[in-house]
Amino acid sequence: MSSTGVLLEHYYRELVGYLSARIGSRHAAEDIAHDAYVRVLERRDQAHISQPRAFLYRTAMNLVIDDHRRGAIRRAESLDVLETDERFFVAPDHAPSVHDERLDLLVRALDELGDACRQSFLLRKLEGLSHPEIAERLNISKPMVEKHIVNAMKHCRLRMRQWAES
Known part of the structure; x- marks a missing residue:
């Protein structure tokens, strides 16, 4: 580093x-x-x-x-605007949406990470656990949790950008 x-x-x-x-x-x-x-x-x-x-x-x-x-x-924004905008993000059942493609890329990027790094990220972003809660659950230090989350975010952004460009 x-x-x-x-x-x-x-x-x-x-x-x-x-x-x-x-x-x-x-x-x-x-x-x-x-x-x-x-x-x-x-x-x-x-x-x-x-x-x-x-x-x-x-x-x-x-x-x-x-x-x-x-x-x-x-x-x-009014509710009407939000409802109208929402339709643009929903793809027909027969075609994959951009959202689904991005989610697939995110999952691929997360799969490349080590277990503790991936788990720290998922516990924070999906389950909303605090850093001390993650540290306790994974039996690692709070600074290590912080490092894992930052590394996971950096890795995912980099890989998704690389895949989008290719």
Whole structure:
């Protein structure tokens, strides 16, 4: 792992605490921190980041703002618009939907991961367990849970992007 990656791991708990205080939800803060880490790590491969901590925090706050905007837009839409939009996402029974294809790619990517990494990700994203709950269930440390989830997210995004391009 590069020095930037090591520095970023050092700031994980600090970032989650900061985000928790800003948005009032530790669970949401952990999700945003994971997404921010993946984005920064992906970006790091393309260019040198001179101030990784500042870049990580700015990325996380941009995600908070984006999430807030999406929530405000969803709240402002009428039910008629949502029902109409929903029909565009549902494919006929005889044709696979884009959603199904993306889900298949995600499953393929998750199958490439080690068991603890895959289980940490699934317990967090599907069952909504907290990091301490996952650590207890899998009998691993909380920092290892955090590392597994970030690695799983990065791997899945990378593989899905690769498969989509081919």
